[in-house]
Amino acid sequence: MEAMYTFFMDKAGMGELGAHITVAAIMASLMFIVMALCAIIFTWMERKVAGFLQSRYGPMRTGRWHGWAQAVADMLKILGKEDIIPAEADKGLFVFAPLLVLLGSLLAWAAIPWAPDFVAADLDLGLFYIFAVSSLVVIGILMAGWASNNKWSLYGAARGAAQMVSYEIPLALAAIPVVMYTGSLNTQDIVIAQQGGIWNWFFLRNPFLFVAFIMYFIASIAETNRGPFDMPETESELVSGYHTEYTGMRFAFFFLAEYANLFLVSMIAVMIFLGGWWSPIPGLDFAPALTFIIKGVIMVFMNMWVRWTLPRVRVDQLMHLCWKVMIPITLICVIGAGLWMMASGAAS
Amino acid sequence: MATNDTRLTGWADQDHVPGLKSELLELNMGPQHPATHGVLRLLLHTDGEIVYKVTPVVGYLHRCAEKIAEGVDYKQWVVYTDRFDYLGPVTNNHAYVTAVEKLTELEVPARAEHLRVVTAELSRIASHLIALATFGLDMGAWTPLLYCFREREVILNLLERIAGGRMLYNYMVPGGVRYDLPQDNWVSDVLEFVTMLENKKLPDYNTLLTYNKIFIERTSDVAIIDRETAIDYGCTGPVLRGSGVQFDCRRNDPYSIYPQLDFEIPVGKGEMGTVGDCWDRYIVRVREIEQSCRIIRQALEQLPEGPVHAIELKKPVRVPAGAAYSRTEAAKGELGHYIISDGGTKPFRNKVRSCSFCNLQVIEKVGVGQMVSDLVAFVGSLDIVLGEIDR
Numbered sequence: 001m002e003a004m005y006t007f008f009m010d011k012a013g014m015g016e017l018g019a020h021i022t023v024a025a026i027m028a029s030l031m032f033i034v035m036a037l038c039a040i041i042f043t044w045m046e047r048k049v050a051g052f053l054q055s056r057y058g059p060m061r062t063g064r065w066h067g068w069a070q071a072v073a074d075m076l077k078i079l080g081k082e083d084i085i086p087a088e089a090d091k092g093l094f095v096f097a098p099l100l101v102l103l104g105s106l107l108a109w110a111a112i113p114w115a116p117d118f119v120a121a122d123l124d125l126g127l128f129y130i131f132a133v134s135s136l137v138v139i140g141i142l143m144a145g146w147a148s149n150n151k152w153s154l155y156g157a158a159r160g161a162a163q164m165v166s167y168e169i170p171l172a173l174a175a176i177p178v179v180m181y182t183g184s185l186n187t188q189d190i191v192i193a194q195q196g197g198i199w200n201w202f203f204l205r206n207p208f209l210f211v212a213f214i215m216y217f218i219a220s221i222a223e224t225n226r227g228p229f230d231m232p233e234t235e236s237e238l239v240s241g242y243h244t245e246y247t248g249m250r251f252a253f254f255f256l257a258e259y260a261n262l263f264l265v266s267m268i269a270v271m272i273f274l275g276g277w278w279s280p281i282p283g284l285d286f287a288p289a290l291t292f293i294i295k296g297v298i299m300v301f302m303n304m305w306v307r308w309t310l311p312r313v314r315v316d317q318l319m320h321l322c323w324k325v326m327i328p329i330t331l332i333c334v335i336g337a338g339l340w341m342m343a344s345g346a347a348s
Numbered sequence: 349m350a351t352n353d354t355r356l357t358g359w360a361d362q363d364h365v366p367g368l369k370s371e372l373l374e375l376n377m378g379p380q381h382p383a384t385h386g387v388l389r390l391l392l393h394t395d396g397e398i399v400y401k402v403t404p405v406v407g408y409l410h411r412c413a414e415k416i417a418e419g420v421d422y423k424q425w426v427v428y429t430d431r432f433d434y435l436g437p438v439t440n441n442h443a444y445v446t447a448v449e450k451l452t453e454l455e456v457p458a459r460a461e462h463l464r465v466v467t468a469e470l471s472r473i474a475s476h477l478i479a480l481a482t483f484g485l486d487m488g489a490w491t492p493l494l495y496c497f498r499e500r501e502v503i504l505n506l507l508e509r510i511a512g513g514r515m516l517y518n519y520m521v522p523g524g525v526r527y528d529l530p531q532d533n534w535v536s537d538v539l540e541f542v543t544m545l546e547n548k549k550l551p552d553y554n555t556l557l558t559y560n561k562i563f564i565e566r567t568s569d570v571a572i573i574d575r576e577t578a579i580d581y582g583c584t585g586p587v588l589r590g591s592g593v594q595f596d597c598r599r600n601d602p603y604s605i606y607p608q609l610d611f612e613i614p615v616g617k618g619e620m621g622t623v624g625d626c627w628d629r630y631i632v633r634v635r636e637i638e639q640s641c642r643i644i645r646q647a648l649e650q651l652p653e654g655p656v657h658a659i660e661l662k663k664p665v666r667v668p669a670g671a672a673y674s675r676t677e678a679a680k681g682e683l684g685h686y687i688i689s690d691g692g693t694k695p696f697r698n699k700v701r702s703c704s705f706c707n708l709q710v711i712e713k714v715g716v717g718q719m720v721s722d723l724v725a726f727v728g729s730l731d732i733v734l735g736e737i738d739r
Contacts, residue, residue, distance in 0.1 A: 054494035151375050155720070158396075227488055228562060234488065235382055237724050309556075311563045312488025314721045315397060 027120035031109045039259040042300060043071040049304040078255075081248035086149060089245065093147035097140050098246065098253035104136030105260040112267050113187045115277050115288040126187035127179065130268060131172050134223075137261065138164045141232060144254075145242040156241025159315055160225060160232030166322040167222040167229075173330035174216035177209050177337035178202050178272045191276030201275035208336035213273045215330050217302070220265035222318070224258065227307035231315050266299035267292070274299075372400055379408045383486050383724040386734030390711075390727075392720070399723055402715035404708055409738040417698035422448050422665040423521050425698070430516040432702060432736040436475030436679030438467045438507070440736075441520035446603050447674035447685035448522040451667045459654045460524035461605045465647045466538070467507060467519055469640040473545070474503040475679030476633045476640075479586075479731040483630055484557050486728035487566050492557045499549055502541050509534055522665045524657025535648055542641045550637065558634060567630060568621030571714050571726035578624065581713070582706040585681025586636065587730055590616040590629030597677035609646050611639045626729040633731070664693045680704050680731055700739060704732040 004026075008019035044059070047070065051058025063069025085094055111126040113119045123129050138161050145157020179185055181202065182193045194201050203213035222229040233241040243254045270276060274295050277288035285291070313321065373396075378389035387408035393401040413428045420428075429444045430437040442464055449456060481496035504514045509530050511517035519526055529535065557563055573583065578591035588595055596613045598606040614635035616628025659665065669691035675684040681703025688697040707730050715723055 050490070054491050055498060056494060151373065227490075230488065234721075237383060237721055239381060308491050310489065311484065311557070311560060311566060313562055314566055314719065316719065317565055 024120075027110070031120055032106065035106060035109060035260045035263075036256065038263045039256045040071040040075060042259045042262065043074065043255075044068060045297075045300070046304055049301065050308045053305070053308045075252065078248060078252045081251075083248045083250065084245075086245050088149045090147040090149065093143050094245075095250070097144035097147055098250045098257075099140075100143060101137050101140030101257040102253045102260070104134055104140060105257050105264055107133040107136070108264055109260070111187050112264075113191050113271060113276060114292055116192075117188070118289065119188060122188060123186065125185045127175060127185045127190065127268075127272070130187075130264075131168065131175075134261070134264065135164075135168060137257065140257075141242050144246070148242070148245040150245050152238045152240075153242050153244050156232045156234070156238045156244070159234075159238075160242055163222060163225070163229065163231050163315075163318060163322075166319060167219045170215055170322060170326040170330045171219040171223055173327065173334060174212040174219060175268075175272055176330075176334050177212050180334070180337060180341065181205065181209075187271060190272055191278070194275045195278055195282075197278075197282040198275065198280040201273065201278070203273040206337065206340045208333045208340060209273070212330060212333040212337070213269070215326055215333065216269060216273065217299075219322075219326060220269060221303060221306060222322070224261045224265055224303070226258075226262065226303060228310040228312045229318055230307075230312060231318060234312065262300055262303060263296060266303065267296045269299050270295040370395075377723075379405075384727060385482060385732055388708075388727075388732065388734055388737070390723070392723070394720060397719045397721070399715060399718050399720060402711050402723065404711055406705075406708070406734075406737050409734045411739065413739040414698055414700060417695055419694065421693040422667060422695065425695075426521060427516070427518045430518055432683075432700070432739060433475065433678060433680055433704070433733045434515060434735050435478045435733055436471040437515070437517055438464075438471035438511075438519055439475070439676065439678040440683060441517070442468045442604070443674065443676040443678060443683040444685050445520045445522045446676055447672055447687050448665065448667065450672040450674050451670055451687060451689055452522065452665060454523045454658050454665075456524055456658055457655045458605075458652045459528075460656045460658075462647050462651045463510075463525050463529070463656060464520055465605055465609075466644050466651075467510065467517075467525075469644045469647070470503050470507060470538070472679045473637050473640050474500045476586075476637050477503075479633050480553060480557070480630070483725075483728040483731070484563075486724050487563060489557055489560075489563065492553060495549070495552065495556070499545060506534070506538055506541065521657060521661060523659045524655070526657070526661065528656045535651070538644060539648060542644050546638060546641050550634065553634070558631065564620050564627060566721075566725060567626040567729070570621075570626045570722045571718060571729065572622050573624045573710055573714050575624065577710065577713060581710040583681070583710055584703050584706060585677070585679070586629055586632045587681065587707045587710070589614065590632045590729075591624035592616050592618075592628075597675050597682055601675060603674070603676055605647065606643075608650075609643050611643050611646075614639065626725050629729040629731075666693055667691070667695070675701070678703055680733060680736065681707055702736045702739060704730075704734075704736045708732050708737060 004023050005019050008014045008022050009016065014022065047058040048066065059067025059070035061067055062073050085091055108130045110121040111119065111123055111130050141160040142157050145153040145160070178190060182190045184190065198204065202209050204210065225232050243251055246254060270292060277285070277292040279285050279291050372393040375392040375394055376389060377392055378384040379387040384390060389405040389408065391403040391405055392399050413431070416428060417425045426441055426444060429440040432440045477496040477500045481493040484492040507517055508514045510527060511519040573587065573591050575591050575593055578588050578593060583591070592615050594613050594615050599613055614632050616623050616632055618628060619631070620627045667689040669689055671686065671688045673684060673686045675682050683703055684701035686699040687695050690696040711726065711730070715726060718726060
């Protein structure tokens with residue numbers, strides 16, 4: 001990042017403000033492109049994984065090699081769909097909701113540390129910022145469900161809001177032990193603290209951190225609204241939940257946001273528990289960004305594996321799991337990790 | 349809210365939030381809804397997630413099958429029975445031809461009876477596989493659906509080889525079955541499939557779905573139909589047996605060769621919760637698949653030689669005047685046919701007592717007080733087929 005600023009200020013002869021705006025614009029468009037690519041690749045991957053788990057092939061025709069172009073074809077199809085706004089819908093909210101959902105996940109992407117010194121926004125409160133802006137998604141979902149003026153959508157939205165607001169608590173609590181170890185909320189610092197092979201990654205540091213990692217994983221599934229916690233959608237109960245009434249590109253925005261969120265929570269897991277860009281064996285860090293992405297994709301695969309294996313929990317069981325099981329366990333993890341740090345002398 | 353139900357108006361009159369008048373949400377579940385297994389429409393009155401009133405609205409798939417019966421001759425109507433419960437069509441054939449044979453006092457050849465039982469039980473397995481699959485799907489478990497359809501595909505192939513069709517077979521005729529066994533290793537293929545299903549596939553489903561913690565949480569103690577309710581509402585089949593009543597037409601009102609065969613009637617025991625919950629209805633179907641496998645194996649072992657139909661296929665059946673009711677155990681429950689004949693080649697009246705229709709009624713009583721998600725599970729556990737409800 002420093003190199004980019006220097007380039008624009010010294011070589012291109014821009015002022016400090018100009019350089020900042022240029023770098024921000026480049027990073028924002030880069031993040032958006034990566035995010036759109038992710039949605040396309042993960043749609044295809046989800047189909048292949050589902051097919052693999054269900055003893056079938058998944059897409060095989062489009063683009064010859066294992067249907068690699070299926071997601072592209074779908075996107076093109078969705079672009080050509082009629083844009084329908086229901087007559088009784090609250091038009092302004094209806095149009096704005098998908099954008100807000102997408103914005104929520106896109107903003108959070110800014111603080112993801114892809115490689116050493118390569119992060120769109122190097123914030124001191126990076127992790128806090130990520131959790132904060134990703135809460136915007138809840139408002140978008142609630143908006144979409146309300147604006148659709150459809151009872152099923154409203155059900156989906158109400159469930160979604162209750163679920164996401166609840167699960168943000170264990171999600172953030174699970175990350176706290178890591179912050180305690182690092183002593184910083186800066187995403188770069190968190191990754192740097194895990195240098196030196198797989199044994200220094202936070203999820204293997206001590207038992208409490210390992211439990212926190214499992215809790216984070218479960219909460220992240222709920223946070224992305226995917227099975228077995230796909231309450232806002234529940235196609236067998238609520239038809240399609242909050243996006244029942246959406247068509248064409250507006251639907252695509254929700255779709256894009258779902259996969260962007262999926263990769264986002266996977267990347268956060270990699271960042272805070274799985275060593276970020278560091279390779280498992282010390283000294284083999286040739287391609288940090290690639291290592292980071294590969295770890296992220298593995299976490300995405302785990303998510304898909306869970307989704308296509310387990311039945312869905314009921315909405316009250318979901319809340320029970322969150323408030324009476326996961327929050328106490330994560331609180332114990334926070335205390336336990338603190339005591340462990342005191343005992344091992346890491347706290348100074 | 350336009351309802352005269354005192355329980356509901358009483359609810360709405362209360363001030364749940366002081367100063368705010370609350371009323372129930374009227375919600376149409378269906379006819380286009382993924383969890384209603386066809387074109388069933390459930391009119392729900394809900395308070396948030398809790399359902400206060402369920403009204404099933406049926407008739408979207410009405411095809412006048414009973415009226416058509418009065419215009420076609422006895423053999424021609426077999427094809428319409430296929431279309432009742434299109435997931436287990438051979439069992440429907442069986443119910444109808446038994447009624448006609450009761451009136452005509454036709455002697456059915458022993459080989460035909462054995463073939464009827466084998467195909468009907470294969471059809472029952474296919475139907476139960478769909479029941480397990482869609483029940484799992486209602487819970488959000490996608491993968492067992494594909495596995496069950498894979499096994500059903502084998503049954504469809506087997507039945508295609510014997511009856512020619514893949515979904516609607518038109519296999520039985522009054523007085524026998526339409527075709528003898530194909531001239532290949534059909535019998536050994538069936539035995540191989542049955543063994544594979546028992547030893548490999550059912551344990552797979554059990555690990556994937558039956559004993560899955562989330563699945564048990566979702567189904568045990570949910571939508572309990574107690575013994576009295578099940579009997580009062582005329583529930584039959586796995587729904588009745590799931591409530592702990594050991595009643596099966598194959599055993600209690602025997603027909604065909606079932607008295608000669610050795611099989612058990614599984615009933616719900618409340619292993620995971622209370623007797624008559626969704627899990628019990630589910631496990632009864634799993635265990636019935638095992639018993640059907642046993643029946644098929646026995647029937648094929650003692651398969652006699654001989655003709656497969658008593659009267660020539662092309663000749664219409666002439667039925668003496670009179671009335672007869674026969675009931676058989678179809679895949680979804682007790683399927684009855686009441687036929688009144690005026691002595692011609694066409695029935696004067698043909699009344700069908702369909703199992704899904706009677707099973708569905710119980711939803712009005714048991715569905716009250718459930719959560720919306722539980723109602724979906726409940727409808728799934730009833731295993732209804734709209735082709736049979738509306739006819």
